Amino acid sequence: MDADAYLALVTIHGTIMVFFVLTAGLSWVPFLGNPFLIPPANRSERYGLLDL
Numbered sequence: 737m738d739a740d741a742y743l744a745l746v747t748i749h750g751t752i753m754v755f756f757v758l759t760a761g762l763s764w765v766p767f768l769g770n771p772f773l774i775p776p777a778n779r780s781e782r783y784g785l786l787d788l
Contacts, residue, residue: 737745
């Protein structure tokens with residue numbers, strides 16, 4: 737493997753790892769998590785369209 741291909745592979749790997757750490761790794765911290773992954777407020781709102 738030449739140096740350019742190795743550097744490209746390492747860069748892609750680093751970018752993916754940073755993405756995973758910033759989204760999934762910090763999702764347990766309330767103010768650092770993804771604001772679009774808000775848990776439902778109560779049990780009746782979890783399956784809104786399936787309630788009969």
